Amino acid sequence: xxxxxxxxxxxxxxxxxxxxxxxxxxxxxxxxxxxxxxxxxxxxxxxxxxxxxxxxxxxxxxxxxxxxxxxxxxxxxxxxxxxxxxxxxxxxxxxxxxxxxxxxxxxxxxxxxxxxxxxxxxxxxxxxxxxxxxxxxxxxxxxxxxxxxxxxxxxxxxxxxxxxxxxxxxxxxxxxxxxxxxxxxxxxxxxxxxxxxxxxxxxxxxxxxxxxxxxxxxxxxxxxxxxxxxxxxxxxxxxxxxxxxxxxxxxxxxxxxxxxxxxxxxxxxxxxxxxxxxxxxxxxxxxxxxxxxxxxxxxxxxxxxxxxxxxxxxxxxxxxxxxxxxxxxxxxxxxxxxxxxxxxxx
Amino acid sequence: xxxxxxxxxxxxxxxxxxxxxxxxxxxxxxxxxxxxxxxxxxxxxxxxxxxxxxxxxxxxxxxxxxxxxxxxxxxxxxxxxxxxxxxxxxxxxxxxxxxxxxxxxxxxxxxxxxxxxxxxxxxxxxxxxxxxxxxxxxxxxxxxxxxxxxxxxxxxxxxxxxxxxxxxxxxxxxxxxxxxxxxxxxxxxxxxxxxxxxxxxxxxxxxxxxxxxxxxxxxxxxxxxxxxxxxxxxxxxxxxxxxxxxxxxxxxxxxxxxxxxxxxxxxxxxxxxxxxxxxxxxxxxxxxxxxxxxxxxxxxxxxxxxxxxxxxxxxxxxxxxxxxxxxxxxxxxxxxxxxxxxxxxx
Numbered sequence: 145x146x147x148x149x150x151x152x153x154x155x156x157x158x159x160x161x162x163x164x165x166x167x168x169x170x171x172x173x174x175x176x177x178x179x180x181x182x183x184x185x186x187x188x189x190x191x192x193x194x195x196x197x198x199x200x201x202x203x204x205x206x207x208x209x210x211x212x213x214x215x216x217x218x219x220x221x222x223x224x225x226x227x228x229x230x231x232x233x234x235x236x237x238x239x240x241x242x243x244x245x246x247x248x249x250x251x252x253x254x255x256x257x258x259x260x261x262x263x264x265x266x267x268x269x270x271x272x273x274x275x276x277x278x279x280x281x282x283x284x285x286x287x288x289x290x291x292x293x294x295x296x297x298x299x300x301x302x303x304x305x306x307x308x309x310x311x312x313x314x315x316x317x318x319x320x321x322x323x324x325x326x327x328x329x330x331x332x333x334x335x336x337x338x339x340x341x342x343x344x345x346x347x348x349x350x351x352x353x354x355x356x357x358x359x360x361x362x363x364x365x366x367x368x369x370x371x372x373x374x375x376x377x378x379x380x381x382x383x384x385x386x387x388x389x390x391x392x393x394x395x396x397x398x399x400x401x402x403x404x405x406x407x408x409x410x411x412x413x414x415x416x417x418x419x420x421x422x423x424x425x426x427x428x429x430x431x432x433x434x435x436x437x438x439x440x441x442x443x444x445x446x447x448x449x450x451x452x453x454x455x456x457x458x459x460x461x462x463x464x465x466x467x468x469x470x471x472x473x474x475x476x477x478x479x480x481x482x483x484x485x486x487x488x489x490x
Numbered sequence: 491x492x493x494x495x496x497x498x499x500x501x502x503x504x505x506x507x508x509x510x511x512x513x514x515x516x517x518x519x520x521x522x523x524x525x526x527x528x529x530x531x532x533x534x535x536x537x538x539x540x541x542x543x544x545x546x547x548x549x550x551x552x553x554x555x556x557x558x559x560x561x562x563x564x565x566x567x568x569x570x571x572x573x574x575x576x577x578x579x580x581x582x583x584x585x586x587x588x589x590x591x592x593x594x595x596x597x598x599x600x601x602x603x604x605x606x607x608x609x610x611x612x613x614x615x616x617x618x619x620x621x622x623x624x625x626x627x628x629x630x631x632x633x634x635x636x637x638x639x640x641x642x643x644x645x646x647x648x649x650x651x652x653x654x655x656x657x658x659x660x661x662x663x664x665x666x667x668x669x670x671x672x673x674x675x676x677x678x679x680x681x682x683x684x685x686x687x688x689x690x691x692x693x694x695x696x697x698x699x700x701x702x703x704x705x706x707x708x709x710x711x712x713x714x715x716x717x718x719x720x721x722x723x724x725x726x727x728x729x730x731x732x733x734x735x736x737x738x739x740x741x742x743x744x745x746x747x748x749x750x751x752x753x754x755x756x757x758x759x760x761x762x763x764x765x766x767x768x769x770x771x772x773x774x775x776x777x778x779x780x781x782x783x784x785x786x787x788x789x790x791x792x793x794x795x796x797x798x799x800x801x802x803x804x805x806x807x808x809x810x811x812x813x814x815x816x817x818x819x820x821x822x823x824x825x826x827x828x829x830x831x832x833x834x835x836x
Contacts, residue, residue, distance in 0.1 A: 238750055238751060245776070246774075246775050418769045423764045427781070430781065432778060433780075437773060437774055437776065439776070
């Protein structure tokens with residue numbers, strides 16, 4: 145089968161790899177119909193993450209069960225499913241707590257040991273617990289499938305940021321970062337009832353999506369200017385801040401502007417973020433830092449129900465669609481910020 | 491009157507200063523009967539905090555109202571009171587939320603502008619909201635007064651750490667630090683129903699107090715050895731970690747050992763703590779960091795009720811009592827770790 149393989153900085157290639165196959169009875173093989181390129185894929189693409197040549201890429205995908213292992217009880221050939229970006233056993237202490245990303249038997253797609261989502265098929269371990277089954281009627285509803293696909297990562301991650309930041313009905317919320325996760329954070333904050341949602345970003349196309357998603361204000365300044373604007377606009381800071389970037393500047397902004405007693409919900413994979421933490425202010429004003437790798441499996445049913453009911457549609461984050469052979473072009477477009485988020489349609 | 495004044499590294503002196511007096515109608519003058527030396531006083535005493543010669547010291551005190559300003563409604567001459575380590579107006583947004591340390595009209599005792607607790611008397615601004623009135627019958631009950639005095643800071647701070655760490659009935663709790671705040675953290679965790687309380691400390695006298703306060707286990711290792719022990723003893727880390735020191739090593743221990751999905755409640759004033767944060771692990775395992783300057787005013791009534799009912803007694807943290815003239819000796823004893831916590835009895 146064909147799949148995307150990392151070869152080095154700026155170099156991913158679609159090439160032949162061994163076919164995905166059931167290895168353990170709890171495995172299923174998913175024929176991929178839709179996948180994505182993620183902002184976090186850029187960390188290895190840009191050489192900032194310790195990735196090895198030969199590793200497989202892609203952690204966001206949906207598709208159709210092609211083969212279910214003998215131990216799989218809830219899924220059968222032909223079922224449509226989507227996959228959260230981590231697989232999990234559903235039974236350990238952390239899965240039971242809704243923290244499937246810390247599953248004792250789980251792991252992540254791609255890398256050295258697993259199939260990645262940016263390929264024709266994926267061996268999905270622990271299929272019963274991991275994969276989320278879709279109603280049969282969505283199979284040919286491309287519009288709905290596009291709206292479901294972000295639940296594999298960015299929509300669940302934006303929701304996690306909003307929960308960790310403590311967004312409540314009526315809250316004033318800041319979202320730092322206008323990537324797909326930040327935009328989904330706007331949507332999640334609106335869904336949770338925020339009264340004001342201030343997006344910190346400066347790309348016109350992204351600002352347009354943010355407005356569609358419920359952002360009530362946009363601040364284009366960065367750094368200390370952005371903090372000053374936020375404190376002024378909100379008379380002391382937003383109650384909840386969603387940090388959706390993960391670098392030093394974004395973390396400094398988030399912790400610098402949050403209202404005393406509030407919380408920063410951080411979901412941007414931290415690269416340099418530690419230096420940005422304004423720990424002195426956080427301590428003095430009791431500002432909490434909560435977040436991390438989003439357990440999107442925990443949110444799957446709740447968010448899926450809203451998508452199926454027509455109440456939630458994160459699909460506007462996709463502004464470029466490529467075929468499998470053009471995945472490298474998708475990376476390049478994301479890297480150049482020419483695309484917010486790339487869908488791979490097989 | 492006499493009061494303690496900072497003169498430089500390792501140099502505090504008890505000397506004559508202007509008498510405390512009512513300046514604004516909302517002020518009261520408190521004649522101090524008991525005060526303390528705090529672990530956080532050592533930051534300036536050791537030259538680690540930017541303090542200026544001439545600044546007044548002490549932020550923990552109790553005493554008797556000597557004069558109440560014309561605007562004071564709930565207190566009168568002769569009332570016994572204790573003072574939280576910050577004063578606050580009781581009416582602003584943050585006071586109403588129970589975050590009096592972020593009070594828009596508040597401040598801290600001592601320093602350049604206010605009387606400090608380590609003196610004969612204190613002008614207490616915003617007396618109605620700040621000072622906590624004691625029942626008349628405790629006035630001559632020295633044992634009870636000793637048990638109330640830690641509510642000015644260390645007991646409320648330990649309680650804040652436990653709340654921020656999310657201590658719940660049945661929880662497994664780690665307390666990093668065996669100073670007075672750490673010991674009060676042990677007591678607070680027991681009060682909140684923790685099943686296991688593991689103290690990380692190595693001083694026999696402090697360990698003895700911790701055992702009296704409810705610590706079920708003691709770990710004397712530090713650093714990565716301590717983390718390994720904690721992970722092993724608890725099969726993956728304590729649910730709640732109270733960080734009661736504030737330096738790089740203690741924060742590395744706290745964030746390194748906390749169970750996935752758990753929280754570190756930090757109350758040690760951070761000096762170097764930022765470098766110790768294991769942010770990569772916190773992100774990967776969704777470990778929250780919550781805490782800061784404890785709003786001990788918010789906890790005063792609840793904790794006082796337990797002390798008066800005989801259910802809470804943090805007084806064993808005091809292992810040295812000095813008179814006002816001997817405050818410098820109290821600092822020296824704390825600095826040399828010869829005393830856990832010093833009471834100043836006037």
